[in-house]
Amino acid sequence: MALKLSQRKQFLAERKNEGRRVTIGFTGIADLRHFIGLEYIKGMMKAAADYDINFINMGGAVRYSLFDDINFLSHYKKNFKFMKAPLLDGIVTWAASLSEFMEQGAIKELFASLQPLPMVDIGHMDIPGATMLKIDASSSIRAIMNHLIEVHHYKKFAFVGTDISEPQNRRLLHFEHELKMHGIPLIEGAQVMFSKKMEAKYIDEAFNTLADRFDLKGKKDIEAIVTASDIIAAEGIEQLSRRGISVPDDVAVIGFNNWYESITSRSPLTTIDLVYFKRGYAAVELLIDMILQPEQKIETMYFPTDLIVRQSCGCLENSVSCSKLNAASFSNAAGHGIEAAPVTEARLQNPPPESEESEDELRTRLIASLRSVFPFENDESISKMLDSFFSDVYDSNEESRMVIWFQNVMQNVRKSREFDSDVFQNAVSSLRSLLLPALKTESPSVILAVENIFHQMRSLVSVFQKYEAIADRENPYRINNISGQAINFLSAQNMEQVFEVLRYQLGELDIPGAMVALSDTMSYSFPVPSLELIIPEPSEELKTFMHKPLGEPQLFPKELFDKNRRYSVMLEVLHHADQYFGYAFFEMKTPNLATYDVVRMLLSNAVYSIYKKEGKVKYSSYELEQTQIENIIKPEPSEKKESNVRQRLKVEKLTAYLTEHISEMTNIDKIAGHFMVSRSYLSKKCKELTGLSVQQLHEKLKVEQAKNMLKMENFELSEIARELGFKNQNYFSNVFKKNTGMSPKNWLKSNS
Numbered sequence: 001m002a003l004k005l006s007q008r009k010q011f012l013a014e015r016k017n018e019g020r021r022v023t024i025g026f027t028g029i030a031d032l033r034h035f036i037g038l039e040y041i042k043g044m045m046k047a048a049a050d051y052d053i054n055f056i057n058m059g060g061a062v063r064y065s066l067f068d069d070i071n072f073l074s075h076y077k078k079n080f081k082f083m084k085a086p087l088l089d090g091i092v093t094w095a096a097s098l099s100e101f102m103e104q105g106a107i108k109e110l111f112a113s114l115q116p117l118p119m120v121d122i123g124h125m126d127i128p129g130a131t132m133l134k135i136d137a138s139s140s141i142r143a144i145m146n147h148l149i150e151v152h153h154y155k156k157f158a159f160v161g162t163d164i165s166e167p168q169n170r171r172l173l174h175f176e177h178e179l180k181m182h183g184i185p186l187i188e189g190a191q192v193m194f195s196k197k198m199e200a201k202y203i204d205e206a207f208n209t210l211a212d213r214f215d216l217k218g219k220k221d222i223e224a225i226v227t228a229s230d231i232i233a234a235e236g237i238e239q240l241s242r243r244g245i246s247v248p249d250d251v252a253v254i255g256f257n258n259w260y261e262s263i264t265s266r267s268p269l270t271t272i273d274l275v276y277f278k279r280g281y282a283a284v285e286l287l288i289d290m291i292l293q294p295e296q297k298i299e300t301m302y303f304p305t306d307l308i309v310r311q312s313c314g315c316l317e318n319s320v321s322c323s324k325l326n327a328a329s330f331s332n333a334a335g336h337g338i339e340a341a342p343v344t345e346a347r348l349q350n351p352p353p354e355s356e357e358s359e360d361e362l363r364t365r366l367i368a369s370l371r372s373v374f375p376f377e378n379d380e381s382i383s384k385m386l387d388s389f390f391s392d393v394y395d396s397n398e399e400s401r402m403v404i405w406f407q408n409v410m411q412n413v414r415k416s417r418e419f420d421s422d423v424f425q426n427a428v429s430s431l432r433s434l435l436l437p438a439l440k441t442e443s444p445s446v447i448l449a450v451e452n453i454f455h456q457m458r459s460l461v462s463v464f465q466k467y468e469a470i471a472d473r474e475n476p477y478r479i480n481n482i483s484g485q486a487i488n489f490l491s492a493q494n495m496e497q498v499f500e501v502l503r504y505q506l507g508e509l510d511i512p513g514a515m516v517a518l519s520d521t522m523s524y525s526f527p528v529p530s531l532e533l534i535i536p537e538p539s540e541e542l543k544t545f546m547h548k549p550l551g552e553p554q555l556f557p558k559e560l561f562d563k564n565r566r567y568s569v570m571l572e573v574l575h576h577a578d579q580y581f582g583y584a585f586f587e588m589k590t591p592n593l594a595t596y597d598v599v600r601m602l603l604s605n606a607v608y609s610i611y612k613k614e615g616k617v618k619y620s621s622y623e624l625e626q627t628q629i630e631n632i633i634k635p636e637p638s639e640k641k642e643s644n645v646r647q648r649l650k651v652e653k654l655t656a657y658l659t660e661h662i663s664e665m666t667n668i669d670k671i672a673g674h675f676m677v678s679r680s681y682l683s684k685k686c687k688e689l690t691g692l693s694v695q696q697l698h699e700k701l702k703v704e705q706a707k708n709m710l711k712m713e714n715f716e717l718s719e720i721a722r723e724l725g726f727k728n729q730n731y732f733s734n735v736f737k738k739n740t741g742m743s744p745k746n747w748l749k750s751n752s
Helices: 005-017 036-050 072-082 104-112 137-151 166-181 200-213 230-242 276-292 327-331 345-349 359-373 379-394 401-416 421-439 444-474 479-490 495-508 593-613 626-632 651-660 668-675 679-690 694-712 717-723 729-740 744-750
Strands: 023-027 029-031 054-057 060-062 090-093 119-121 130-135 157-162 191-194 224-227 252-254 271-273 300-303 306-308 514-523 530-535 568-576 579-587
Touching (some): 023 036, 036 054, 036 276, 060 072, 072 568, 137 306, 157 166, 166 191, 191 200, 276 300, 379 444, 651 679, 717 729
Parallel strands (some): 023 054, 023 090, 090 119
Antiparallel strands (some): 514 530, 514 579
């Protein structure tokens, strides 16, 4: 149960006065194609600031193709060495963010290992020992369906998702429940759950399935497609467009998550905002409560979400819908506003004729003029716009058909070229100049209605401009900046110059401070470094910590952080390829993880170059050593002399072959063929030479190499199993235990 604000404040003030300000951490993987992680972190940083506590971001960033690393997960897991007391009092976790990289059981085991540290998890997995803060999926789907049914009066629905996602399966169940509650039958074959990841080709197949089964034109068979994710919705809209199906004109498409795709989609998505900022903030509050009362019961809490209405459902954004002139202000405009229309080049070339025109003549003249206003549209589209204009004037449409046409034009343009809001604002001005004179005989109320349509069109341009600005702002990297930073780091010739460049770059990136800990040499195991740099210049007291081994990561001296003020820092482990040489804490001002990760990458490369020049790089390997092979072999005594042909099968050659093929499953026939001996002779001779069968010898060699890989602490058990040719991780663990008497993890603990 959440504690009162006053209780939290009192507890935190007491800790602060004791010189033990509460410090919390965050761990998870932020996929930088979306801004979920950034919003979570913004919420946590805001809560930490409001409650005056310290915050250490121990999360990782992935999925920016420029810097992806095949060993990303191994590097990220090194952060777990810091996730203990006394460095942290508690931690917010996002275990589900690892779903793409690890099996669910392994994820739960990894995060459960953080106990007894107080934990609050913000994902959909149930983590042992953690208070769970989950979204209320039921009310989320209910909000979507109520909007589609009560506002748009849709009754024919489809659903698209992936059945390999537990949350998406639950969303389908809630979707079916809501249809039942509204008395709307499920349409057979209209629920498409593909059994693959959310990749474009699989999403396209799912939408092709719907388009093949049903007529999606004009909302004939299906009126709305509810999807389980914005990624699915955005790509689905693209695929429908390729098939000549327009969203929302022909069919509505709804997203879920309010991800980056929701605003960059061809038709901006109506979706569910999972209120990441608010959940990040609430997670910190719950964590404070757990730290204050560690005996309180672990529970699961459900957080309400928000429905975000955009264009893909058939609505317009509220700022567009409400963009209207009132009658009083309109009546003050001279000539009902017609004279106020800007004089454009199109109007000068095509002045309103003095004599009456026939409808066909008027149409022909307007189409000719409108070609210059919308040069990227064909005559069919221009003609459709004119039909929409006259329909709005004479049919009293509830929703402006001309606004919908304009909306579709902008959707298509922003997907094919850079969006220029000035072009479309000028187009609205030109459109108004051309069309309003055609209404000179109409009543003021009709002209007011058309003027309101133009206001909505201008507001729609502003909405798209806003989406483009958000998309640009949320783009985590600026390539030109990165290039300049890389050049500066590459120019450093020694460690002092590297540190000077770092000082300069931190200033350029608005990172207020940093602490860098480096080891004497690089190694495959996590090092015990010394503090080599503090930015800004440290006090004399802090200088006493310099150049001394720091010990275990969780024992990093808190005295190094300014005790007179709270801090927010980003942890970055420094490595090159799969060798490590330290870590850094960067003071956080922006929640954009990419900023710090770029600095980490450039600093790591620069330090590696210096270490290589100074001979500090260890080229160690996990390959088997000769002594390990010799310890395995226990030959049986034999008095027999072999022929020269038989002598080709010597222990050195046999072990060399098996070691060379250590990543393969044992194939006795293949081995016998290699040595040109029979299968039976190979088995008999191997027993004589080593005291083991071929299978046993190969197995023991694999186990010895597995020990080397375990000691490096750089490989997952699944990676070791795959590297050594075992069917799966469980089989590898069983073989390892059979040969050593211990599981791989227990063996590592006893030998580290």
